[in-house]
Amino acid sequence: MEKILIDYLEQNQNGSKTDWTNAGPVITISRESGCSANRIARGLAKVLNGFSALSSSAKQSEWKWLNKEVVEQAANQLEITPDKIKSVFLKEIDADLYDLQSAFSVERVYDADDEKVIGTLKSVIEGLAERGNCIIIGRAANIITSDIAARLSVRLYAPLEWRIKQIMEVSSMNYTDSRDYVLGVDRQRDLFLRHLAGRDVLNTDFDMAFNLATMSSLQVVGAMVEVLKSKKLVAF
Numbered sequence: 001m002e003k004i005l006i007d008y009l010e011q012n013q014n015g016s017k018t019d020w021t022n023a024g025p026v027i028t029i030s031r032e033s034g035c036s037a038n039r040i041a042r043g044l045a046k047v048l049n050g051f052s053a054l055s056s057s058a059k060q061s062e063w064k065w066l067n068k069e070v071v072e073q074a075a076n077q078l079e080i081t082p083d084k085i086k087s088v089f090l091k092e093i094d095a096d097l098y099d100l101q102s103a104f105s106v107e108r109v110y111d112a113d114d115e116k117v118i119g120t121l122k123s124v125i126e127g128l129a130e131r132g133n134c135i136i137i138g139r140a141a142n143i144i145t146s147d148i149a150a151r152l153s154v155r156l157y158a159p160l161e162w163r164i165k166q167i168m169e170v171s172s173m174n175y176t177d178s179r180d181y182v183l184g185v186d187r188q189r190d191l192f193l194r195h196l197a198g199r200d201v202l203n204t205d206f207d208m209a210f211n212l213a214t215m216s217s218l219q220v221v222g223a224m225v226e227v228l229k230s231k232k233l234v235a236f
Contacts, residue, residue: 024150033185034163041065
């Protein structure tokens with residue numbers, strides 16, 4: 001996966017507009033803070049790779065899911081790109097759970113010096129989407145890939161109190177700190193999405209939305225697979 005990112009950036013230094021004609025299939029998963037997407041993405045990739053193994057018409061490449069660990073591996077090798085690429089990715093990856101100053105904070109998103117970094121972030125997402133068979137978590141991928149026909153865009157949400165409880169269970173933060181964390185991260189993500197989209201992000205920007213307080217990861221994966229089948233984005 002990390003080689004895909006490097007190859008794409010090397011091949012797209014001229015800034016030409018991406019041709020989405022044969023792009024995808026790609027799945028994007030957006031989530032509110034406290035709604036973990038990793039288990040869902042991992043489970044979905046496993047199911048889709050099972051379909052690919054049984055189908056002669058499916059793409060040969062394996063379904064991958066992009067998370068922080070993969071981004072970190074790629075960033076460590078992106079010496080051919082501007083130095084800020086590495087800092088933007090690693091600041092999000094290395095940030096302490098208490099630290100809300102991530103790569104997508106208000107200051108960074110609206111700093112004119114970071115526009116080149118944001119542009120490269122878009123190029124990375126576009127490269128993954130163009131090659132297809134990829135599940136991308138977060139990073140405004142639903143906005144960046146909105147022109148791709150072979151795409152499924154999913155949003156994960158849950159009531160605020162449920163999400164606060166999730167953060168408390170995986171950290172040593174108390175209720176107040178967990179609530180501040182959840183609201184702060186949500187605000188950062190909303191600002192970053194709005195910056196890329198040039199408008200407020202709406203429910204209509206997503207194909208599906210799941211309440212994780214009432215649905216298990218297994219149920220979410222099952223529902224996504226059925227929609228992918230009906231949209232003919234996977235062979236089975």
